[in-house]
Structures are given as structure tokens and as C-alpha cells.
Amino acid sequence: MMKKAVELVLLLLLLFFTPHIMGKRYSPPGKPTLTRCRSPEKETFTCWWEPGSDGGLPTTHALYYRKESSERVYECPDYHTAGENSCFFNKNDTSIWVNYNITVVATNTLGSAFSDPVDVDVVYIVKPNPPEKQTVTIMEDKGWPFLRVSWEPPQKADTRSGWITLIYELRVKLEEENEWEMHLAGHQKTFNIFSLRSGGKYLVEVRCKPDHGFWSEWSSTSYIKVPDYFHREKSVWILLTIFSAFIFLILTWLLHMNSRSLKNCILPPVPGPKIKGFDNQLLKNGKSDEIFSALMVSNFPPTTSSNYEDLLVEYLEVYVPVEQELMQEESKDLHGGCLKCERSTSDSDSGRGSCDSHTLLMDKCGETKEEGRHTDRASSRMLTEAQRHQKGWEKDTLTYAHGDMVSPDMSNGRVKTWPSVFSPLPQYSSNPLDKQSSLEMAKQHCLSTSSCLTQPGHSTKEALGPSNWDFCLGNKQPHLLHPQTQVGRQLQAHSEVNISNIGRKQAPAGLQSPALRSTEYVEVQRVNEEDLVLLQPVVSGCGRIEGYPQMPKGKDYSKVKGVDSDNMLLLQREVMEEDWCPGVDQEINGGTGNCYTSSTVNTTQKPTACIHTAMPVQGDMALAMNGYVDTATMCTLPTC
């Protein structure tokens, strides 16, 4: 109380006197503020304040405090220990669990200023000193180094009696880094740091905190350098090898997975023949019906074309001893033609009569003879035709075939000549073996487009369809023909038989049979504007036993020179190219002619006869003779 009264008097005096003395503009001091109070060990504490403006005059500050349970005001016992603008409370003046009401007063001559009072309880303002005696050492654990950090609690903090309980925290970083790595150590006073960089320099700092207080400042930094060690390098190499092995495994696996596609890329597979609609499985099963039905295209033959080709009916089987070409033609009128032919069977026209002498009759029911250039289309066409006619003619053909085969007497029924032109002489005098082989060859030719069916087995042949057989069997002996044409014969078979018969008959003419010669087929190409039937011979492979189809070496086009009064086509053969087969005699060529079968374009009822011309050829094959269909003529030449 006394102190306070004295202070007040002093203040008043100052207030009165100062303005008179100075004469300047001075003011009372500004209000100070208590910034903070801290206790490092819960036994003493210090308070700091911030003075306000001094008002231009020397200002003094005083700190006054009051404890909670009494009204007594105390002044700060120690202004110096803790520095400027501070008040240090020593142990004697410090009480815990007691509220201190602290005020700072700034005083100058003009006045004083009181700070705002602050309530302080010492136990709540504890901030210890940083830990001391910090040591960092390098230790080894199975060859791997680690840092061991140890420290002591701050000296002033009494942790041993349990007065203060501290928890610690440390932080580590490499010298060149910016980020610290924090570790909470709890109550313990040692800590291990692992995962060190070889040869790195580390900085370590520690701090502590009482259980209900503030964190201390960081301790002074400890530096430590980690020595180099080889394990790190070793581990790197090990990792590298493992990694590369792993990648290698992955690559191998990928390669294995994509081996097929790689193989295709590097070694592309050889494409096999692919026929649209053809199924290998069906082939293996041996059911040719299904196969060929699959091959058949519904809208085939094309109905849209409207050229003359469609009007032409048949396949002309032309046997050319020199060229050995086959021509083939297929027309849609086949059907109609065939029907007509059929009808004509009962006709007792002269055409029939000529047939009695084994003349070849023109037959509209031609079927494609495929040799050499056999195509799928041809075979399918042929098949369709064959199947179309099959029913109607089976019986007929059969009988005819038989009849023909048995005897050369052609009086019974017409012979539906398959438009195959034979060279009668050489072929028919050939030995059976040749004929057999030629038969084979022919068959093979026929079958070239149907994959792999070159078996001479009866069943397969029959399975293929009668039509196939028919033209293939062009130059067969009757007895050879017999077993094959038993089922579903086409009329063409008859014609061929006829041809063969005719050929045989010609044999006594003295012509030597050459080596194997197969039938040549002439295909009626088209009829051009001049009413010329252009025939295209199809090569049947001359002299080759293996039976591979030959590409036509040359083409003979037979032009229809005209149609005579009897509605017979007069054909004119033109030889484009020579292809002399080995073993073919000049004589033969000369002796042989081409048997042309002509088809009447105008849907004649008359069967057409195969004209067998045996004009001597004088070296060059440019035959100028006109092959025309005339049964009488035919008859006269070979047999009649």
C-alpha cells in the first residue's frame, strides 16, 4: 500500500512538473503489453513485455502482480536476470497452481500506462530447455550402418523425481537436403536411425516437451558422416541383375505368346487352294454329293448375260491330233436342248440313221469337258447340268451306253453325241493300257478342279457325277467305259463310246495309233455376228500319262461358216498354233481330221452328227477345209 501511494504521488508530481520544465510536446507513455511468460522447469518463470511508446521521455516500466488468493500487490523481484523488459520470478516467488495476475506499468514524467492484466498459472506455461549432451554415433548392424543418437534432458528439468515428464523428438536430414525427417522418441533418451546413404553427411537435432507444456527449442546440431560401404553397391548390382532377368523373362514370355503371329510374319504360310464353299471335312467323309452341292452357286450360271454364248448349247469335243486342244462351252440351253434331244431320240430322222453307223451325233446336252483349264465354274456348271439331266436320262443313257458298248450297232436309239471330236485313228488302235492311262488322264483332267479326286475308283467317279465321266471317257474302250458308266450315265458317254467305236473302225484304215492320245474337246466359244460359231479347242494333254491338265498350247477356233438348209452348222476350223505332240506322226496328223460336232443354233430337232473329217493335212495345219456336219459325209468317210 505504501509503495503504491508513493508511486501515485510521484506520478502526479511528474505530471505537473514535466510540461513546465520541458516546454516541448511530450506525452505519457504508451501502453505496454505482456508478451509472454514461460517457466522452464515448473519452478521458476519469466515474463516479458513490450513497451509502448515512451512519449519522448525516459520511461520506466514496472511489473506488478497479485496472487489469486490475496489482494497484495507485489512488484517484480528481478528485472535483470532475464534481460530487458523482463521479470524473473525465482523459486521463492513462484507458486504453482496459483493464478498470478500480472500487470506492467510504463511510467514517464508525464504519466504512466497500465498494461492489460494477464492471468498466469505456472503449470500451464512450461517450456523446457532443449535436451543436452547430445551424441550421435555410427553403429553397425549386420554390415549395415545406422546412427545412434543419445541425449540428456535439460539440466534444470527435474525428471528424476517425476516433477516433469518429458517426451522427445528428433529430426535428421542430409546436409544437402532441405526437408527434415522427424522422429518421435517418446520418453526414451536414445534413438536409432537406419537407411543411411553411404558416404552421406547427416545433421541431427533433438527437442523435448513436458506432458502438458510447450515444445522446447531445437538442440544444437550434431554432424555426422556415414562412411562408404560396399554393400550398397553390391545390392545395386544384385538388383540390376534381378531386374534384367525379370525383363528377360517377360520378353521371353511375350515372344512365346506371340510366337504364332511372329511365325506368320516372318515365315508366312503357303496358301493352299481355297474353294469357296468347299469343305475339307466333307471330302474326307467321302460324300461327294454334299461337297458339290456346297460348291454350287445358286444363281449360277448367270442369267443376266445376254450374249450369244448363252444360246449355244453344247460342248464340242474336238479331237485334234496335232493341237490336242479342247474347247468347252456350256450353255443354258443345254437343258432345253437335251430335252429336245431326248425327244429326238424317238425321231426317226435321218440323223438317227446316221447314228446307227456310229456316227457321232450332235448333242445339245453337252457337258463341260474340263481339261487343262478346268475351272470351278465349269465343273459346277457341268454338275448342275449333269444333275439336271440325270434323272431323265439315266435310263436312257444306261441303255445306250450298254448298247453302244456291247455292239457297235447304233440302230437302237439315238446316240446323244457328246460333242467330242475324236481323232479316230490313233486313239482307237492304241493298246488298252494307253487307253486306260488316257482314261485316267482324261479323268484327271476332268477332275482337276475338284480337288484331289483323281482316284480311279469307281465310286468316286460315280460320285462326281455322271457328267464328269462322260467326257472324260472320251477315248475309252467300251469295256473300260462299262464299269464306270453304269450309274447315272450321261448321253455324252454314248457319244464318246461312239467315237471310240468309230475310231476303232477307222483303225483298219491303216493308220498307226500313236502314243497315247486323249480326247480333244472343242468348246463352242460363241457365235459372232456373222453367224460364226467359234470353237475353242481344249487341250487334253497330249502324251502325258500323269494326267495333269495342260494348258492349251494353242487355240483352234472353229468358225461356223454357215447353216445349210438342213439346219446344219457348217464349221470351219482354224488352227492358230501348232502343237505337235511327241510321238504323233505326221501321218496321223495328216490322216486325222478333226471331228467337229456342230450344234445347231436354231434348236433344231435333228440330232447333229459328228463330222469326222479325215482330210489329209499337208504339213501346215492351217486347215482350210470346212468341217461341216453332214451325216452322209461322215458316214462315207470312216465307216459308211
Place this chain on the structure above:
Amino acid sequence: QKLCRKTVEFMHRQLIMLYMVAACRAVAINDLLDRASERSDILHSLSTTLSHDLDSQFPPIGRVIMPRPSMCHTASLQTPIDKYQALQVSESDLLSLARSLLQAWEDPLAVLSTSANTLPHPAQSSISNKIQELQEHSKNLGDGLDILSGKMGPAAQTIASLPYRGGNDIGEDRISKLINFNFLLSCFRRDSHKIDSFLKILRCRAAKMQPEMC
């Protein structure tokens, strides 16, 4: 002489027994004290957080007219005011003090809990939850200290009676409610700190064989 020897033997045996009992007790007490210290630590931390939550929205006028801490209902209990005094208190007395303080807050905490439901404060729900936690921890600690006191002798059993006379209502208007709530909470914060300090001193004293505990 036989009697002498027998007496000596008996004494010897007693000493051994005492020693063993003491040793046994010491181990158990250590763990119990450790657990009690942990719980008292949590208790005080919670109360501190709660005080801070409340202070953030406290009207400035409340500080002026807030009752002084000497008006806490537990102020009558004589507790050490500095370290020197605290370290001189016996273990039993320390425990007794802790238990008395804890016991004194059983009712006021209930009052606080009920009034927290209608506290006009923005963080009312959070405060209410924390008050409930305080009650829970306080009860657990009380049970643990009861067990401890059973092991520490009869002197530890005495509990000072510190009745709470504030009643169930902490205030009529909003300001007084807040002020009273804050006041009660500050009293509890201090008392929880006292309990925590005493128990930690006890823990250190009991852990002579385990100096790392302190």
C-alpha cells in the same frame, strides 16, 4: 537360546515375507500407477482442449466478472504449492489427495454434462461429447485409484470430502451460464493437473527398479 534362535528365525521369515510382499506389491503398483498416470494425463488433456474451445467464443466481459479460481469448491483442500512441498508429501497422502480431488468432481461433472446440452455456444455438441468423455475417464481413474489405495496401506484410504454446493443449475441467462460453465471447467482443469502431477510423482517414486520410467 532356543527361543532366541526361534525369534530370530521368525523375524527373518517375516522380513522375507515383508520383502516379498513389498516386492510383489511394488511390481503391481508400478503397472497400476503407470496406467493411472496415463489416464490422468488424458483427463487433463481433454479438459484443456475443452477450455480452449470454450474460450474461443467467450465474451470478453466474462473474463472480468468471472469468479476467481479461489472460489473453486476444491480450493479448501490443501495441496503443495511448489515442487519442494510436493516432493515431501508421502505416497499415501499424494494418493489420498488425488482420490479426494477426483471424488470431488463426480457431481460437478454430472452438472456440467446436463448443462452442456443446453449450452448457448456454437460448439455445444462437441463440448457435450467431451464432457461425457471426461466423466468416463474420471470414473475409470477413480476405480483404478481405489484399487491402488488398497495396495498402499490404510493412510491412502482417506478421502477428503469436498462437496459441490453449486446445485444443478449453472445459471439463468446466457452470459451467466457461459461464465459459470467456464469457471467450473477451469477449476476442473487445475484439479486434473494436480491429480496427474501427483500420480506421476508416485509413479517415479515407485519405479526405483525402472529408472527409465521417469
